[in-house]
Amino acid sequence: MIAAETRPQEDLHSVWEGVLEVIQQNTTPQTYNTWFAPTKLLSDDEKTLRINVPNNFFAEWLESHYSKLISNAVLQHVGEQRKVRFVPRDSKPVNSAYHPLDWKSEPAGNQKPLHTDALYSTRINERYTFENFIVGDSNNFAYAASRAVAESPGETKYNPLIIYGGTGLGKTHLIQAIGNYSVRKKPGTRVYYASSETFTTHFINSIQENKASEFSAFYRSCDILLLDDIQFFAKKGKTQEEFFHTFNDLQQNKKQIVLTSDRPINELNGLEERLLSRFNSGLVVDVQPPDFETRLAILRNKCDESGLEIPADVLEYLAVNLTSNVRILEGALTKIMAQVTFTAAEPTVELARTIATEIAPPDKNNLSIDLIMTYVAKSFQLPIDQLRAKTRKREIVKARQAAMYLAKKLTNHSLITIGLHFGGRDHTTVIHSLENVGQRLKEDPIFAQKLQAMEKHLEYNR
Ligand code: ADP
Ligand code: MG
Numbered sequence: 001m002i003a004a005e006t007r008p009q010e011d012l013h014s015v016w017e018g019v020l021e022v023i024q025q026n027t028t029p030q031t032y033n034t035w036f037a038p039t040k041l042l043s044d045d046e047k048t049l050r051i052n053v054p055n056n057f058f059a060e061w062l063e064s065h066y067s068k069l070i071s072n073a074v075l076q077h078v079g080e081q082r083k084v085r086f087v088p089r090d091s092k093p094v095n096s097a098y099h100p101l102d103w104k105s106e107p108a109g110n111q112k113p114l115h116t117d118a119l120y121s122t123r124i125n126e127r128y129t130f131e132n133f134i135v136g137d138s139n140n141f142a143y144a145a146s147r148a149v150a151e152s153p154g155e156t157k158y159n160p161l162i163i164y165g166g167t168g169l170g171k172t173h174l175i176q177a178i179g180n181y182s183v184r185k186k187p188g189t190r191v192y193y194a195s196s197e198t199f200t201t202h203f204i205n206s207i208q209e210n211k212a213s214e215f216s217a218f219y220r221s222c223d224i225l226l227l228d229d230i231q232f233f234a235k236k237g238k239t240q241e242e243f244f245h246t247f248n249d250l251q252q253n254k255k256q257i258v259l260t261s262d263r264p265i266n267e268l269n270g271l272e273e274r275l276l277s278r279f280n281s282g283l284v285v286d287v288q289p290p291d292f293e294t295r296l297a298i299l300r301n302k303c304d305e306s307g308l309e310i311p312a313d314v315l316e317y318l319a320v321n322l323t324s325n326v327r328i329l330e331g332a333l334t335k336i337m338a339q340v341t342f343t344a345a346e347p348t349v350e351l352a353r354t355i356a357t358e359i360a361p362p363d364k365n366n367l368s369i370d371l372i373m374t375y376v377a378k379s380f381q382l383p384i385d386q387l388r389a390k391t392r393k394r395e396i397v398k399a400r401q402a403a404m405y406l407a408k409k410l411t412n413h414s415l416i417t418i419g420l421h422f423g424g425r426d427h428t429t430v431i432h433s434l435e436n437v438g439q440r441l442k443e444d445p446i447f448a449q450k451l452q453a454m455e456k457h458l459e460y461n462r
Helices: 009-025 029-036 056-078 100-105 140-151 171-185 196-208 212-220 237-252 273-279 292-306 312-321 326-343 349-358 369-379 394-410 415-421 427-443 445-460
Strands: 040-044 048-053 083-088 161-164 191-195 224-228 256-261 283-286
Touching: 009 029, 009 040, 009 048, 009 056, 029 056, 048 056, 056 083, 056 427, 140 161, 140 171, 140 256, 140 283, 161 171, 171 191, 171 224, 171 256, 191 196, 196 212, 196 224, 196 237, 196 369, 196 415, 212 237, 224 237, 237 256, 237 273, 292 312, 292 326, 312 326, 312 349, 326 349, 369 394, 369 415, 369 445, 394 415, 394 427, 394 445, 415 427, 427 445
Parallel strands: 048 083, 161 256, 161 283, 191 224, 224 256
Antiparallel strands: 040 048
């Protein structure tokens, strides 16, 4: 093996080309041309191959469908295992250098510094910007308030700014756009984005690890704290208390707080009175389902971004028929684009109709990963901590992997988020678990039956 620095440039490129050759021999020409031909090597540091792919959709697809094929090919060609990381062309690579949960894996006395700027904006999707947020009557107030806060964080009367509204209406997009904008405007701004579930998980882990003061120092060191979906704080007394103190501290120090909720503040049952009154001291704005023109503009914008031509009547069909949720609207268009790109289907109103009916909107957002974990732990008669613990006992691994599988299937959470809930595991571990469950489902009918029963139960009780 030649060290990366001394290797000539062509060699570097030929590493991935060699891997591609092996893949080509082991898959159909159609699969190869669709999924592998458009990939390119970005860098290779002897541990990780970073591979450039056209978009996020590609990256997720490759990870979920071809990770075995790829790792086998790497092993065969390189002679040893390397991590393969897909970097969508439309986004910068996620900097996963830091996460509070990494405290877990840090050996004692070797703590990472908590106050490095690069640590903060790691969780923000760079594609969520103000520029590609379509403004209409349904969301212009929320948009304007978000812009104002992003312009002068901590300096407006809008602290906290709270955005509420139904699922799929752009709350996460807006709150992350604030983060992206502020960092671009003033590099070094310490922005941290987390869902309230992640905040809760960090908090619980920090207590278990005796790191409560690091937890508190980290959250209090943000210039802008973006906390998504605060309805998840309901009935979590200790977490609310910790959040209350963090909140006060940030507010007193003129740091910006932005929160989202899926319902109005006065309907946040299970949240303490003192928190609710703090929330009302800032600005509360709502996002409503977009009107027809806005829906159509969102679809047109997405077509422009992708460079694919979809006829106007197809877009209109979608805008007329999918009215309540932008995520579903976009999802339908993505499906049409995928079919047009990969199966050479014609983008007709007929196709739009088929896809729109298929997408009968399952509301995946109501089910939380925590709820799934609680239920799976109970079904396997294990304490829930075991699902987060390091232990590799057979029965526990089985339960843990089943819970990850159900979390992937029944929620919209990313592999990274799912990994975090299971004691801060890496997303590749989650992928590996999903593969194991897939295999076990084929080989073990009793396990398959049990998993199916759990899935049904969770579906009906969501
Ligand atoms: P929420 O957090 O309210 O459930 P998201 O912010 O996740 O919703 O939005 C769902 C999807 O819809 C995202 O891909 C987002 O970019 C898109 N979206 C929502 N509203 C708009 C808008 N006004 N303009 C452009 N895209 C939007
Ligand atoms: Mg959201």
